[in-house]
Amino acid sequence: MIEDFPKYEHICKENDIQSLFAKGAGFSCYPYRVVYLFKPVGDKPVTCRLLLSVSKKRFHHAFKRNRVKRLIRESWRKNKQALYEICERDTISVDVALVYNATVIHSYEEMYRKTAKAVHELVNRYEKEIQATH
RNA sequence: CGAUGAGAGAUGACUGUCGCGGGUCGGGAAAGCCGACGCGAGGAAAGUCGGGACAGCGCAGAGCACCGUACUUCCCAACAGGAAGGUAUCCGAAAGGGUAACAGCAAGUGCCACAGAAAAUUACCGCCUCGAAAGAGGUAAGGGUGAAAACGUGAGGCAAGAGCUCACGCGGCGGGUGGCGACAUACCGCCGGGGUAAACCUUACGGGCUGCAAGUCCAAGUAUAGAGGCAAGGGCUUCUUCGGAAGCCGAACGGGCUGCUCGUCCGUCGCCUCAGGGUAGGGCGCUUGAGCCUGCGGGCGACCGCAGGUCUAGAGAAAUGACAGUCGCCCCGCAAGGGGAACAGAAUCCCGCUUAUAUCUCUCAUCGCCUU
RNA sequence: GGUACCUUGCCCGAGCGGUUAGGGAUCGGUCUGCAAAACCGGGGACGGCGGUUCGAAUCCGCCAGGUACCU
Secondary structure, eight states, X not given: OOOOOOGGGBOOOHHHHHHHHHHOEEEEEXXXXXXXXXXXXXXXXXXXXXXEEEOTTTOOSHHHHHHHHHHHHXXXXXXXXXXXXXXXXXXXXXXXXXXXXXXXXXXXXXXXXXXXXXXXXXXXHHHHHHHXXX
16 A cells, blocks of 8 residues: 655646646536546556646635645555556556635545545546446 | 743654765775765745945046935844834823824925815905996905815904914024934024825936846857957949949948947948857855853943954755654543644845744733732 | 836726815616616725924835836
8 A cells, every 4th residue: 555646746837737637637616627648657656647737716815726636645655556557457548637726625534535435436437438438 | 820922942852674865085097886974944944125355347527317215313234124213103090101204385386086166366146335227346254165275262453354463372583502413492583384295306326238048167169249450431222254334312320338319439341360249968056154151341222442262055857855753832532542733945145125824932011810 | 036117996097285186887867668888976095104394195114915127
């Protein structure tokens, strides 16, 4: 059970972000808008990368945006294991963007449940896509 | 002990588990590997309002424009910052304290709505003189208008009046005296003034422009804008075999000298050689500095000097977090217990200012009460 | 991160120290069988807080909100 969140799991490159939002599929799962893109692993190990977005429009103060992003990161690293299991099984990588759409800051406990739900939903959608292609 | 005012400071502590960003060390051929140690948000990190450091560009020179500052002396790298004073004004019974864009409308120009006769060389009702009257002249005390009406009060004086004269008061200029100075003045002489400079402006002093997305290096890679050489010499239109030719217009045109002018310098068509733009990626800039702490000395003070100690974030779509517990702090409750903790997140770095802030601590001043 | 600028009714938009123009929209009326057009009339605003001034939308500070540019 690995619960870390190292640098290579961040999406930083401009090109990666553009291709994720251009090609990726998405769904809403309050308080998130989830955008994801499965892609072949290439020469690197299986990786589930994450992009966070908390808009200045919804939170004017920088310390509130930081707070939300830290809570999401914390809950993501605790919940990403389910996603890794299916990726390891099919040897495929995935880029995920979580856009925070709520206008209030939830407690950590609640945030944990919401993120678990979003990851669960993402896994379900992937399984359906796999079944459809077969 | 309490109240009021001013100033200074703090911005919870510790333990465990998991996680993040830098650093150092060890292992490893290397890794998105393993391990150890240590560091990791603020007083405002904010606004970007001043001032610097630093960097690039520019800089023969002169003038103008533009911008900033504005009581004095001192401090500071510098400032629109600070200290000590002066003056004005406000609060207070007093002690004392707060506030001030605080140079000049007695240099010039402009403006002063409505009302009013008149808003600056004024004269409506008045008052006085002359005149039969119409009117002419003198005058600015009183009335009325207005935010503001040609120093205020009293006396003398006069036809009536008026700084016309005198006393006191306000103010200006010159001199004396005191103070480094702003300035003060129960001193002397001369003078009499509407307001407005956050109106133009005047005076004095100061100011190159742009900002780390500054700038610079690397690998990859080529546009033609850079450099050099040969050489050539303006612009427009038409034709063209793309070499050039013809016609017309003008004595040039374009650019640099960071807004303008003078002045001054450079370039112009084509060919060859060198060099190597933007975008995306990585490195440097990037944290040792007008640094912090302690002690001693100097100064009313801001601050300065000396000695010793110390290293205290450095990211890059951007780390500094989550959970649990214990002890402090505040609130509710007799108690068990329950609840709460403001404003707010570094982005090149400093010094200030401004704005947002819960709670606590300390110092000083004044007043009140109690005890000795 | 840095640098310039803007804010006047529901919307657009003049105003540069002296009662905040005008147009569109809206509401009421006239006209019409009803509406549109036309005509008449009404309500409604200087982003906020201070300062200068007799007087501030205007001049000067400080906040708030918004826009553009630099990569």
